[in-house]
Amino acid sequence: MSTTLTVEGMSCGHCEQTVEEAIEALAGVQSAEADRDTEQVTVDGDAGPDQLVAAVEDAGYDART
Template sequence: MSTELDISGMTCGHCVTAVTKALKSVPGVQDAQVDLKSGKAVVAGQADPSALISAVVEEGYTAQVHAAL
């Protein structure tokens, strides 16, 4: 299972590293791929989406679960 997040506020590689590290620290996360250009993160595992968002917010960015069309 994976969760896709829309993340805003990232401007550089350091931001990507910080968000990736924060997401990987959430219990249940197996892997996290963060893309600066698209502003998206794909998180593999069984983590609670609200915990993922909280981890990103604690790093100073905003996040929401990507709404599929």
């Protein structure tokens, strides 16, 4: 299953990496690819949208489905 979130506040490659690592730490996530230019992260895996948003927000960014 693939899920795309809108993530605000990513301004550099390190930001993208931080978001990806926060999401990839969740159980059931196979991969995450963040793109600061489009303000989105695409996630492959079984984690629910609420879990994904919470992980991104815990990393310090605003997220929504």
